[in-house]
Amino acid sequence: MNKNTTLQTILGYMMIGIAFGAIAVTFSLYVNLGMNDILKEIIVWLVAAAVIGLISVIYENDHLTHLMATIIHAPITCIVALLCGWILDYGDGSVSLLLMRMLPSIIIIYVVIHLILFIFRRITLRKINNHLKK
Numbered sequence: 001m002n003k004n005t006t007l008q009t010i011l012g013y014m015m016i017g018i019a020f021g022a023i024a025v026t027f028s029l030y031v032n033l034g035m036n037d038i039l040k041e042i043i044v045w046l047v048a049a050a051v052i053g054l055i056s057v058i059y060e061n062d063h064l065t066h067l068m069a070t071i072i073h074a075p076i077t078c079i080v081a082l083l084c085g086w087i088l089d090y091g092d093g094s095v096s097l098l099l100m101r102m103l104p105s106i107i108i109i110y111v112v113i114h115l116i117l118f119i120f121r122r123i124t125l126r127k128i129n130n131h132l133k134k
Contacts, residue, residue, distance in 0.1 A: 008120055008123075008124065022042075022046055023046070026039065026042050026043060026046060029042070040088070041088055044084050044087055044088055045084060048080050048081060048083075048084045051080050052076075052077050052080055055073060055076050055077065055080075056073065058072055058073055059073070070114065074110060077106075077110060078103075078106055078110075081102065081106045082098065082099070082102060082106070085098050085101070085102045086098060090102060
Protein backbone atom coordinates (compact mmCIF):
# COMPACT_ATOMS: atom_id res chain seq x y z
CA MET A 1 0.00 0.00 0.00
CA ASN A 2 1.28 3.46 -0.89
CA LYS A 3 2.63 5.54 1.97
CA ASN A 4 0.32 8.39 0.95
CA THR A 5 -2.78 6.24 1.37
CA THR A 6 -4.28 7.54 4.57
CA LEU A 7 -7.11 6.24 6.69
CA GLN A 8 -9.15 9.22 5.53
CA THR A 9 -8.59 8.28 1.86
CA ILE A 10 -9.50 4.68 2.55
CA LEU A 11 -12.67 5.68 4.40
CA GLY A 12 -13.56 8.10 1.60
CA TYR A 13 -13.38 5.33 -0.98
CA MET A 14 -15.37 3.03 1.31
CA MET A 15 -18.11 5.65 1.62
CA ILE A 16 -18.25 6.09 -2.15
CA GLY A 17 -18.52 2.30 -2.50
CA ILE A 18 -21.31 2.17 0.07
CA ALA A 19 -23.18 4.97 -1.72
CA PHE A 20 -23.03 3.33 -5.14
CA GLY A 21 -23.68 -0.09 -3.62
CA ALA A 22 -26.76 1.15 -1.79
CA ILE A 23 -28.20 2.59 -4.98
CA ALA A 24 -27.41 -0.57 -6.97
CA VAL A 25 -28.88 -2.86 -4.31
CA THR A 26 -32.01 -0.71 -4.01
CA PHE A 27 -32.53 -0.79 -7.77
CA SER A 28 -31.90 -4.55 -7.84
CA LEU A 29 -34.38 -5.18 -5.02
CA TYR A 30 -37.02 -3.15 -6.83
CA VAL A 31 -36.45 -4.99 -10.12
CA ASN A 32 -36.42 -8.43 -8.52
CA LEU A 33 -38.96 -8.07 -5.70
CA GLY A 34 -41.03 -4.98 -6.48
CA MET A 35 -41.95 -2.35 -3.92
CA ASN A 36 -42.41 -3.71 -0.42
CA ASP A 37 -42.18 -2.28 3.11
CA ILE A 38 -38.46 -2.99 3.46
CA LEU A 39 -37.65 -1.37 0.13
CA LYS A 40 -39.81 1.64 1.06
CA GLU A 41 -37.73 2.08 4.25
CA ILE A 42 -34.50 1.78 2.30
CA ILE A 43 -35.61 4.37 -0.26
CA VAL A 44 -36.87 6.81 2.38
CA TRP A 45 -33.59 6.61 4.32
CA LEU A 46 -31.45 6.85 1.17
CA VAL A 47 -33.30 10.00 0.15
CA ALA A 48 -32.84 11.34 3.69
CA ALA A 49 -29.12 10.58 3.52
CA ALA A 50 -28.89 12.45 0.21
CA VAL A 51 -30.76 15.46 1.62
CA ILE A 52 -28.60 15.52 4.76
CA GLY A 53 -25.50 15.22 2.59
CA LEU A 54 -26.71 18.18 0.54
CA ILE A 55 -27.40 20.18 3.68
CA SER A 56 -23.85 19.40 4.84
CA VAL A 57 -22.53 21.72 2.13
CA ILE A 58 -23.15 24.42 4.75
CA TYR A 59 -19.83 23.38 6.32
CA GLU A 60 -18.06 24.66 3.20
CA ASN A 61 -19.34 28.20 3.81
CA ASP A 62 -16.32 30.28 4.85
CA HIS A 63 -18.57 32.93 6.42
CA LEU A 64 -19.81 30.54 9.10
CA THR A 65 -17.89 29.12 12.00
CA HIS A 66 -18.05 25.37 12.46
CA LEU A 67 -20.27 25.95 15.49
CA MET A 68 -22.71 28.14 13.54
CA ALA A 69 -22.85 25.63 10.71
CA THR A 70 -23.61 22.87 13.23
CA ILE A 71 -26.31 25.00 14.89
CA ILE A 72 -27.98 25.29 11.48
CA HIS A 73 -27.25 21.73 10.33
CA ALA A 74 -28.38 19.85 13.47
CA PRO A 75 -32.04 20.93 13.56
CA ILE A 76 -32.44 20.48 9.80
CA THR A 77 -30.98 16.98 10.09
CA CYS A 78 -33.33 16.25 12.97
CA ILE A 79 -36.34 17.48 10.99
CA VAL A 80 -35.36 15.35 7.97
CA ALA A 81 -34.99 12.25 10.18
CA LEU A 82 -38.29 12.93 11.94
CA LEU A 83 -40.06 13.41 8.59
CA CYS A 84 -38.72 10.01 7.54
CA GLY A 85 -40.00 8.53 10.78
CA TRP A 86 -43.38 10.12 10.14
CA ILE A 87 -43.52 8.82 6.55
CA LEU A 88 -42.60 5.35 7.81
CA ASP A 89 -45.09 5.63 10.73
CA TYR A 90 -42.52 5.04 13.47
CA GLY A 91 -44.77 6.95 15.88
CA ASP A 92 -47.91 4.97 15.06
CA GLY A 93 -49.66 8.24 14.20
CA SER A 94 -48.52 10.05 17.37
CA VAL A 95 -46.03 12.92 17.18
CA SER A 96 -45.07 12.55 20.84
CA LEU A 97 -44.44 8.81 20.42
CA LEU A 98 -42.42 9.52 17.27
CA LEU A 99 -40.28 12.04 19.17
CA MET A 100 -39.86 9.70 22.13
CA ARG A 101 -38.82 6.82 19.88
CA MET A 102 -36.56 8.72 17.51
CA LEU A 103 -34.98 11.73 19.24
CA PRO A 104 -32.58 9.78 21.48
CA SER A 105 -31.13 7.81 18.56
CA ILE A 106 -31.00 10.90 16.31
CA ILE A 107 -29.02 12.78 18.95
CA ILE A 108 -26.66 9.87 19.66
CA ILE A 109 -25.99 9.22 15.97
CA TYR A 110 -25.46 12.94 15.28
CA VAL A 111 -23.02 13.31 18.17
CA VAL A 112 -21.07 10.16 17.22
CA ILE A 113 -20.75 11.23 13.57
CA HIS A 114 -19.59 14.71 14.54
CA LEU A 115 -17.16 13.30 17.10
CA ILE A 116 -15.60 11.11 14.39
CA LEU A 117 -15.41 14.08 11.99
CA PHE A 118 -13.86 16.20 14.75
CA ILE A 119 -11.19 13.55 15.34
CA PHE A 120 -10.43 13.35 11.60
CA ARG A 121 -10.10 17.14 11.41
CA ARG A 122 -7.73 17.13 14.39
CA ILE A 123 -5.59 14.42 12.81
CA THR A 124 -5.51 16.31 9.50
CA LEU A 125 -4.56 19.58 11.23
CA ARG A 126 -1.82 17.82 13.19
CA LYS A 127 -0.40 16.37 9.95
CA ILE A 128 -0.52 19.78 8.24
CA ASN A 129 1.18 21.46 11.20
CA ASN A 130 3.87 18.77 11.37
CA HIS A 131 4.47 19.17 7.64
CA LEU A 132 4.74 22.96 7.98
CA LYS A 133 7.26 22.61 10.83
CA LYS A 134 9.62 20.65 8.56
